[in-house]
Amino acid sequence: MLLTESFHDQLTEDGAFLRSERRLDTELVDKIILQLNRIYPQxxxxxxxxxxxxxxxxxxVRLGDLLMHLQGKGEEACREFYRALHLHVEDVYYSLPTRLRLRDSADPLTYPTSAYKQRQVMNDKGPLFFLGCFSITVGMALVYYYGEAKMAGGSRALGMAALGLTQKAREVLIWYTEESLIK
Incomplete structure (x- = not known):
């Protein structure tokens, strides 16, 4: 399947497969028809x-008539049929002859790397950038907490942490904070 191949041509090729496919039962065909009718009444x-x-x-027979009708309606109708098929019967959609040919024609050496790069669009800086940012953040946190301990003589963070604890744990944390203030 070429990238320029139209949905109309694809539907012509996939039509025989779709008519003989046992996974497309009455209920699924009705779902596809209802979606095309409700969302695209034109x-x-x-x-x-x-x-x-x-x-x-x-x-x-109904599915064959539907496919012929959609092909008569044009490219947009064929595209919307594929969208409805993908939405309601994904396993059939991916087993269509045109989809299988597309998957088989993809170069196995370049396909995974291109998919990998697409997933990491937001993180194109690399691991050294991440390590640098992480190191700066850890350094700033250490300076903040050690600077706070020298100025206050104890850790206010421990006193604040005691607010949501049980009575015994609160007493231990407050005792530890008071001990560090005395020294």
């Missing part, structure tokens, strides 16, 4: 949706 009107949801007609 693609599938109420009257057309009712015709394609007729339970007296076998599912494979």
């Amino acid at each position: 693609i599938l009107t109420d009257k057309e949706a009712k015709k394609f949801r007729n339970l007296d007609v076998p599912t494979c």
Whole structure:
């Protein structure tokens, strides 16, 4: 499948597979029809949706008629069908012949690296940048806490930590803070 291949051409190629696919039962085909009808009524009107949801007609025939109808509606209708198929029946979508060919034609050596780079768009600085920032943050925290201990003669953080603890733990922390103030 070329990147320039249209959804109309893809649907033509995938049509036989979709009509013979057993995983597309009546309920799933109805979900796809309802989505196309509710979200895109210009693609599938109420009257057309009712015709394609007729339970007296076998599912494979209804699906074949739907695919021919969508191909007649044009590129946008075919694209929305693929979107609905992807949304409701993801395993069938990924097993379509055009999707399999796309996956098989991807170079296995370059595909994982390109996917890896796409996931790390926000962190393109590298590990040394991270270590530098982390070191600066730790250094600032140490200067802050040691500077606070020298100025106050004890750690106010321990006194504040005692607020949410039980009575015994609070007494130990307050005792420790008072001991450090006496020295």
